Amino acid sequence: MRLSVAATLAASLVLVGCGGDKGSDDTPSTSDEPSSTAAAPAPPETWPLTGQKVPDGRSAKSPAYIVKIDNTAKSSPQVGLGKADLVVEELVEGGSTRLATFFQSRLPRQVGPVRSMRLTDIGIAKPLGAEIVTSGAAGPTLDGLARAGVKFADMSNPAVRRVSDGVHSSLYSVMADLTQLAKQGKQRSRPVDYLPFGKAADFPAGQPAKAVDARMSAGRTSRWQLMGNKYILQNGYMPDGDVFKADTLVVCMVRTSVANYVDPAGNPVPISHFEGRGQAVIFHKGKAVRATWKKPKVGDTVTFMTKAGEIKVPAGRTWLHLVPNNGGGVSFR
Numbered sequence: 426m427r428l429s430v431a432a433t434l435a436a437s438l439v440l441v442g443c444g445g446d447k448g449s450d451d452t453p454s455t456s457d458e459p460s461s462t463a464a465a466p467a468p469p470e471t472w473p474l475t476g477q478k479v480p481d482g483r484s485a486k487s488p489a490y491i492v493k494i495d496n497t498a499k500s501s502p503q504v505g506l507g508k509a510d511l512v513v514e515e516l517v518e519g520g521s522t523r524l525a526t527f528f529q530s531r532l533p534r535q536v537g538p539v540r541s542m543r544l545t546d547i548g549i550a551k552p553l554g555a556e557i558v559t560s561g562a563a564g565p566t567l568d569g570l571a572r573a574g575v576k577f578a579d580m581s582n583p584a585v586r587r588v589s590d591g592v593h594s595s596l597y598s599v600m601a602d603l604t605q606l607a608k609q610g611k612q613r614s615r616p617v618d619y620l621p622f623g624k625a626a627d628f629p630a631g632q633p634a635k636a637v638d639a640r641m642s643a644g645r646t647s648r649w650q651l652m653g654n655k656y657i658l659q660n661g662y663m664p665d666g667d668v669f670k671a672d673t674l675v676v677c678m679v680r681t682s683v684a685n686y687v688d689p690a691g692n693p694v695p696i697s698h699f700e701g702r703g704q705a706v707i708f709h710k711g712k713a714v715r716a717t718w719k720k721p722k723v724g725d726t727v728t729f730m731t732k733a734g735e736i737k738v739p740a741g742r743t744w745l746h747l748v749p750n751n752g753g754g755v756s757f758r
Contacts, residue, residue, distance in 0.1 A: 473553070473615060474510035474527050476622025476740030488610045489529035489555040490603055495540045496522045499597050500662050505536030507667035511619060513745045515545045516681065516753075518692035520644035525549045525557075527619070532603035539585060539599040542566050544684055545747070547573045548699030551724040553616050558585060558606070560599045563694075565686050573723065578606060620675075620745075621728055623737020625709065634713035634757040639676055639746040641753055647746065649674060651711050656744070672741025674708040677718045677727070681749045697747045705729055706755055709739050713757050 470479040479485050494503060496514065506512070511527040523540060542562040547569060550557050557577040562570070570577065578585055584605040587598045637649040637656065648659045655670040663669060680701065684694040705718040707729065716729040716736050729736045748755060 470615075471618075471622070471740070472510065472530050473618045474529050475742055476618065476620070476738070477530075479530075483530075485529075485615045486613060487529060488532075488607050488613065489527065489553060489616055490532070490558050490606060491546075491550050491553070491555050492526045492528065492536050492558040492601055492603070493540050493542055493546070493560070494524040494526050494536070495538045495597055496524050496662065498662065499594065500538045502592070502664040502667070503538070503662045504600065505533035505667065506663050506669045508533045508536075509669055509742070511743050511745070512669055512671075513549050513747060514639075514641065514647060515543065515549065515697050515747050516641055516695050516749055517543060518688045518694045519690070520642035522641050522645050522647075527553070527555070528603055529616075532607055534602050534604050535588070535600050536603060537588075537600035538593055538597040539601050540597075542570065542577065543694065543696070544569045545695075545697040545699070546570070547575055548697075548720075548723045549747075550575050552726045553619050555616065556606075556610075558601045558603070560585070563686055565684060582606070582609075584609070617726060619726065620738045620743060621726070621735070622740045625739035625741075627737060628707075628709050628712065628739050629714050629731070629733070629736065631712035631714040632757075633711060634708050635711050637674055637676075637708055637713075637755065637757045639674075639748055639753075639755050641746065641748060643752065649708075654710050656708065658744075669744065670742065671744040672709065673739055673743045675738065675743060675745045676706045676708075676748055676755045677745065678703045678705065678750050678753070678755075679747045681751060695749070697749065699723070699727075699747055700725070703750065706757070707736065707738065708757065 470485050508531040509526045513525040514522050517523045539560050542559045544566050559577050559579050561579050584602045588600040635651040639647045649656045650659050656674050680698045682696045684696050700720050700723045702719045705716045707714050716731050718727050720727040
């Protein structure tokens with residue numbers, strides 16, 4: 426009997442030793458459930474002026490500039506527009522237009538002809554917070570820019586100077602070196618997206634639009650033609666090899682008023698108000714979609730709405746027309 430009890434006790438001890446605790450550190454887990462602590466991959470960084478992916482080794486925190494460029498025959502040939510990310514065409518005195526040309530992903534060593542600012546530029550520049558590159562401005566414009574907190578670099582900066590090239594007259598000879606300007610700047614945070622960018626695949630079907638005429642005034646209509654998948658300006662002043670190829674055209678109908686000064690020739694100076702709301706047409710790959718643009722305050726970014734909801738601008742290079750409600754318009758076919 427003593428042997429039998431001893432044997433039974435030994436067997437019990439062996440069984441206890443073999444039956445480990447399911448939650449002990451010595452027993453590997455056999456659960457097939459995935460770990461809930463795995464972090465989702467961060468979305469790729471995009472350029473705030475195009476919505477496109479930033480290449481490896483680059484950063485969207487790099488400086489952005491808005492260069493005021495003449496848009497008349499006297500500016501021909503314009504220099505550097507082929508490297509621009511985004512262009513805004515605005516009305517100036519005499520029915521002519523001027524370009525607010527945005528650069529960040531590529532900074533040309535020479536861009537111009539650089540011209541003066543207008544009060545319209547407050548609504549154009551303030552959402553991005555970028556520096557305007559200009560040849561100067563009238564006193565009322567400088568006062569308005571100062572109140573709005575819009576910064577600029579003019580001809581007091583060595584990166585903005587006259588260049589004798591034998592082609593442009595003295596008034597149209599001011600050029601800017603954006604690489605030199607960038608060396609003067611400090612690292613900053615990423616600017617906000619200038620437009621509400623989205624995927625091209627999500628752009629609605631719309632109406633056919635292979636040719637677009639944006640009438641800025643009685644004397645200026647910008648005529649666009651779809652070539653491949655890009656819109657090319659047919660009556661611009663860009664030379665072959667340095668042409669802005671627009672993935673998307675945006676036309677915003679805007680309210681205009683008159684500034685409290687005239688230009689040296691005595692012409693009234695218009696102000697295009699890029700705040701509030703109005704009608705818009707967005708063109709992409711031969712399709713036109715009518716929308717309403719909304720920008721409550723001068724420093725806000727713009728959004729676009731259709732009856733179906735918000736519409737995004739396909740990522741890519743965009744040319745934005747600020748077309749006056751009074752005397753302007755847009756047609757396409």
